[in-house]
Amino acid sequence: MPLKTAAIIKKQGDEMIEIRSLSKSYGKLKVLKGIDLDVAPSEVVVIIGASGSGKSTLLRCINFLEKAQKGTITIEGKTVTHKSKNLHLIRKEVGMVFQHFNLFPHMTVMNNVIEGLIQVKKMSREEALELGRAMLEKVGMSDKADVYPAMISGGQKQRVAIARALAMNPKIMLFDEPTSALDPELVGEVLHVMKDLAVEGMTMVVVTHEMGFAREVADRVIYMDEGQIVEQGTPEEVFDNPQNERTQAFLSHII
């Protein structure tokens, strides 16, 4: 059973993210072949697939870290392209968590969290610190506020990275294999934080290999292969009764 009962029933046009025929290639290699994807507010979408299937690229396109050659991305009714002005203001609404954390090594944990607040949201240091403390509290990292990232574990780093993204009060959170670089015993603490976020109603798109997490938290699971969405549905539909043989093959390999 999904944790949330948030209705996936939605009216046309009130999606948080609308992606239409998104295509991207690196030279001759087609990575995304016309992706269509809608994400409703508060929906948790988990994307699974083998490496090279284009799932990370799709996620990075939503945040314009990668430039798609074709197609449109609409975030909260605003269609955005790479040429849009103030792309950085749009990115502010979309939080991103990376596989390798990408914390700023020359800043303390707290300064990592408040950097965006001060530079982008132009908050005063006092205000930012207050919010920063609340965010670190949320991910259980209050006691490490003044240490540098090199001194904490991978799981702790990822929790700080989540706090850093959350501090910006984003409408959407993107997770790009957030636990893939972690030692197995550290995966739980990160998934726990993500689960809390999902329960609070955050709109999330998660690329992961954690099938347990997908089954428990996702409203919708998407299976991608060779740059296309091959199959999607509730976790039960995709995991217990996959229709496409490629999905079946993939799942039989990993479960």
Next chain:
Amino acid sequence: MTLDRFLDYFQTFIPAAWMTLRITFFGILFGVLLGIIFALFRISKYKFLTWPAKLYIGVIRGTPLLLQLMLIYFGLVNIVMIDRIPSAIIALGIHNGAYIAEIFRGAIQSIDRGQKEAGISLGMTGFQVMKRIILPQAFKRAIPPLSNQFIIALKDSSLASAVGVKELLLHSRQLASSNYLMMEMLSIAAIYYLVMTSILTFFSNRIEKKLRVSDHRA
């Protein structure tokens, strides 16, 4: 040579050593300035910036400092008269600027791509990311090669003797031509150079250590 006489000679080098320090200091200052500017030009996405940067770095690294120095002091004489000392400073600055530009470029490009991505994902502008995220980390990485370059600049300042700047090497040669103690005078100059380069090394090690704070692991 008695110790007394040695010390007498040794003392007369002080103004020359001061001159060496001055042209080196201002040469490096100028060089760092040029280096930062041209490093940023070099990594820019605009061709009209990368192209001049490549040309500058290529020409300066491909020709000898002594030639550059003479070109500025003797060669430009019909266009603009530049005095000996400013000529030396300009030549040292332009010469080291090319190497320092490459040092900064390497340091900037060595910063993991994920750092930039994390910055822009927070909504920071490209300029903010460069200033707040990339450059602070790049400067730290640039310190060992930079201090190496500063030591080279200090020693290269001896070439200014060729245009008559009275720095350590010229002073020792002038003294030796009157007292015929070439070995001794050159050795004294060598001692001055060694002391100055050692002090430079000492401080660069200190700075390196201090900046390593954020790298300490638990």
